[in-house]
Amino acid sequence: MESAKHQPSDTSGLAASARQGEASNAPAGKPARGTQSLADRLFLSLRKDIVEGRIAAGSKISEPELARRFDASRGSLREALMRLESLSLIERKVNVGARVVELTERGLLEIYDVREALEGMACRLAAENRSEEDLVELRQMLNRHEQQEELKKGTAYYQPEGDFDFHFRIVQASHNDLLIDTLCNKLYYRVRMYRYQLGMASPRAHRAFREHSHIIEAIEAGDGELAEILMRRHIRASRSNIENKLSQQN
Amino acid sequence: MESAKHQPSDTSGLAASARQGEASNAPAGKPARGTQSLADRLFLSLRKDIVEGRIAAGSKISEPELARRFDASRGSLREALMRLESLSLIERKVNVGARVVELTERGLLEIYDVREALEGMACRLAAENRSEEDLVELRQMLNRHEQQEELKKGTAYYQPEGDFDFHFRIVQASHNDLLIDTLCNKLYYRVRMYRYQLGMASPRAHRAFREHSHIIEAIEAGDGELAEILMRRHIRASRSNIENKLSQQN
DNA sequence: CCGACCAAGATTGTCGACACTTTTTAGTTT
DNA sequence: AAACTAAAAAGTGTCGACAATCTTGGTCGG
Numbered sequence: 420m421e422s423a424k425h426q427p428s429d430t431s432g433l434a435a436s437a438r439q440g441e442a443s444n445a446p447a448g449k450p451a452r453g454t455q456s457l458a459d460r461l462f463l464s465l466r467k468d469i470v471e472g473r474i475a476a477g478s479k480i481s482e483p484e485l486a487r488r489f490d491a492s493r494g495s496l497r498e499a500l501m502r503l504e505s506l507s508l509i510e511r512k513v514n515v516g517a518r519v520v521e522l523t524e525r526g527l528l529e530i531y532d533v534r535e536a537l538e539g540m541a542c543r544l545a546a547e548n549r550s551e552e553d554l555v556e557l558r559q560m561l562n563r564h565e566q567q568e569e570l571k572k573g574t575a576y577y578q579p580e581g582d583f584d585f586h587f588r589i590v591q592a593s594h595n596d597l598l599i600d601t602l603c604n605k606l607y608y609r610v611r612m613y614r615y616q617l618g619m620a621s622p623r624a625h626r627a628f629r630e631h632s633h634i635i636e637a638i639e640a641g642d643g644e645l646a647e648i649l650m651r652r653h654i655r656a657s658r659s660n661i662e663n664k665l666s667q668q669n
Numbered sequence: 670m671e672s673a674k675h676q677p678s679d680t681s682g683l684a685a686s687a688r689q690g691e692a693s694n695a696p697a698g699k700p701a702r703g704t705q706s707l708a709d710r711l712f713l714s715l716r717k718d719i720v721e722g723r724i725a726a727g728s729k730i731s732e733p734e735l736a737r738r739f740d741a742s743r744g745s746l747r748e749a750l751m752r753l754e755s756l757s758l759i760e761r762k763v764n765v766g767a768r769v770v771e772l773t774e775r776g777l778l779e780i781y782d783v784r785e786a787l788e789g790m791a792c793r794l795a796a797e798n799r800s801e802e803d804l805v806e807l808r809q810m811l812n813r814h815e816q817q818e819e820l821k822k823g824t825a826y827y828q829p830e831g832d833f834d835f836h837f838r839i840v841q842a843s844h845n846d847l848l849i850d851t852l853c854n855k856l857y858y859r860v861r862m863y864r865y866q867l868g869m870a871s872p873r874a875h876r877a878f879r880e881h882s883h884i885i886e887a888i889e890a891g892d893g894e895l896a897e898i899l900m901r902r903h904i905r906a907s908r909s910n911i912e913n914k915l916s917q918q919n
Numbered sequence: 920c921c922g923a924c925c926a927a928g929a930t931t932g933t934c935g936a937c938a939c940t941t942t943t944t945a946g947t948t949t
Numbered sequence: 950a951a952a953c954t955a956a957a958a959a960g961t962g963t964c965g966a967c968a969a970t971c972t973t974g975g976t977c978g979g
Contacts, residue, residue, distance in 0.1 A: 456763050456932065483960070492934045493961090494744065501748065505755030507850075513706050514940050514961060529847040536790035540782060597779040601851070644711075706962065732929070742964045743931090764931060764970050 457491055461499035464489075468627055469519055470612045480509060480517040514616050520609075524665050527613050530606065531658035535651050536587060537602055542634065542650035545592035546643040553592040559636050560588055564628060583607070585631050589650070592638070619661060630656070686853055694805040707741055710804075711749035719758050720862045730759060756858055769861075775917050777863050780856065781908035785901050787821055791902035792884060795842035796893040801840040807885050810838055814878060833857070835881050839900075842888070861871060880906070 468474045486496045500517055505511045511517045520526075539554075545553070564581050590602050613619070630653045637646035715735075718724045730750065736743045750767050753759045761767045770776075795803070814831050839851050880903045887896035 436782050454763055458932080459763070481960075485724070494935090495933060497961095498747075498751065498932095502755070513704055513709070516941095516961070526847070529845045532790060532845055533787070533793065533847050533851065536786040538782070540786035544782065595779045595782055597776070597783050601783065708962080731930075744965090745963060747931095748962095766930070766971090 456495075458495045458498035458502075461489055461496055462502045463489060465499055465503060466506070466508065466608060469503065470608055470615060472612075472616045476517055476519050476523045476612075476616060478519050480519065482516070506605055508608060508612070522613060522616055527617070528658065530610060530613070531654060532655065533606065533663070534602075534610070535654045535658070537598060537606075538590065538654060539647045539651040541590045541593040541595070541598050541602065542638065543643040543647035544595055544598070545589050546638045546641055546646040548594045549592045549638060550594075551589075554639060557588055557592065557638065560584055561632060561635055564631070582627065583611075589634070589638070619664075627653075627657075672691055677768065705716070705880065706745075708745045708748035708752075711739055711741060711746055712752045715749055715753060716756070716758065716858060719753065720858055720865060722862075722866045724769055725864075726769050726866060727771045728769050732766070756855055758858060758862070772863060772866055778868070778908065780860060780863070781904060781911070783856065784860070785904045785908070787848060787856075788840065788904060789897045789901040791840045791843040791845070791848050791852065792888065793893040793897035794848070795839050796888045796891055796896040797841045798844045799888060802843075803838075804889060807838055807842065807888065810834055811882060811885055828892075832877065833861075839884070839888070877903075878908075 435489055444465065464584060465474070474480070480492050480500065482496055482500070486493045489496065500509060500511065504511050506519070506549075509517045509519050564585070567581060587603060587607075590599055630649065634646060634649045634653065715724070719726075724730070732743050732746055732750070736746045739746065744867045750759060750761065754761050754767070757770060759769050799807075814835070817831065837853060837857075840849055843849065880899065884896060884899045884903065887899055
């Protein structure tokens with residue numbers, strides 16, 4: 420609930436290796452550096468690896484192995500694993516161990532239903548509570564996306580990241596910290612995991628852009644009811660799109 | 670996401686003390702008993718203490734002290750604390766420590782908005798996906814509550830627990846595991862904390878009961894749209910009620 | 920008298936070691 | 950050869966100790 424302000428594409432200032440700076444030879448006890456614990460860095464690094472598929476979905480996680488790999492103690496690693504569990508990125512069983520979650524069609528569709536509910540509400544609240552600054556940022560973002568669309572007309576369009584920006588900003592504008600935390604700090608990591616690994620570059624190109632545009636207009640007009648309806652429809656359309664795609668594959 | 674079936678009033682089979690069975694003298698290493706780790710039991714016990722106010726909201730939590738009190742190592746206690754953090758029942762800062770969250774008016778109202786969104790969706794899904802068993806259980810519950818209402822006519826009615834039953838069952842009937850987990854295993858503990866400590870015995874007596882009744886009828890009829898609307902209205906009414914009550918106090 | 924600096928105490932983060940469980944492997948029996 | 954049993958290997962849960970950090974109370978200077 421704390422980090423309400425938070426940029427879309429990974430605030431964390433850590434790159435590949437979790438152990439920032441000089442990597443090795445830690446005699447024993449060399450804790451927190453820069454107001455960030457070792458467990459924090461392990462968590463961020465592992466989260467990235469899981470979301471982007473470098474640690475395969477469904478694979479087992481060995482504590483001793485990972486601890487060696489990161490040159491950390493099992494204790495710190497364990498703390499990171501527990502945080503991953505609270506994001507539902509891994510599952511742990513007592514005395515058995517941890518596994519990365521599986522990606523299932525059902526799981527994906529369930530996420531869409533939850534997003535429809537929460538982001539619909541976020542959109543309504545954004546229309547009611549948005550600050551002047553929110554309005555400026557939303558409009559700027561839309562212009563930026565429009566330019567990108569002009570440029571890459573016909574191609575994959577709008578990287579998934581563009582879509583992420585959009586949803587992220589609107590949720591921020593709701594000014595409901597619980598909602599922001601639930602979506603941006605919890606659910607979206609799983610959403611990204613599905614996007615990365617099932618590689619869903621939405622072919623809904625400028626249709627999605629037009630929908631985004633209308634939603635922001637409703638927010639600007641302060642029409643919460645309309646904003647919610649449009650957002651829910653937008654997400655449901657995306658869900659239908661995926662649903663068709665999946666049923667074709669099988 | 671696992672324990673989808675789960676009874677309202679605390680499934681956990683542990684009573685006051687976290688250390689079940691013989692309490693003391695653990696030489697070193699006497700782990701898991703009954704497929705439940707020590708950290709698990711500490712977590713459940715502390716969660717209860719926080720929700721019911723035996724550990725005051727806003728108070729600081731000392732790891733060494735609690736560890737002594739429960740006769741456990743700091744490591745196991747730490748694991749329990751991290752789980753509490755993921756429920757947003759405590760907040761931790763690096764190198765500073767943990768505090769029980771504060772109960773604020775704003776926080777309570779934020780929860781209502783999220784519940785309106787999620788439970789509205791749960792209700793819609795329940796109407797669409799409910800099994801025969803769900804229908805039987807929902808109807809039985811309603812009858813049980815009606816009897817209780819007849820009995821205690823005029824008094825506080827319907828303990829908050831009755832209301833909890835209701836919302837719990839409907840969420841279960843949605844058959845969306847993510848939704849069930851988010852509400853029943855995460856959000857509801859904070860809701861209970863507010864109820865216990867701000868002592869909100871809803872004076873909305875049989876009005877609430879009638880609303881519950883209509884919602885279940887919509888679910889029985891398979892009318893998802895109506896079910897969602899009624900649930901959202903029900904929660905919003907409850908929110909308004911609290912809002913008035915709070916503004917009167919100040 | 921108030922604010923800044925400093926030292927002692929308490930608290931948190933991290934680590935390595937040990938106990939108990941689960942899984943794997945080797946051996947024996949039917 | 951397949952299946953059951955038993956031992957060993959690997960893995961997880963728990964603990965106590967140590968190092969770094971934060972907090973508290975006191976002291977000094979303005």
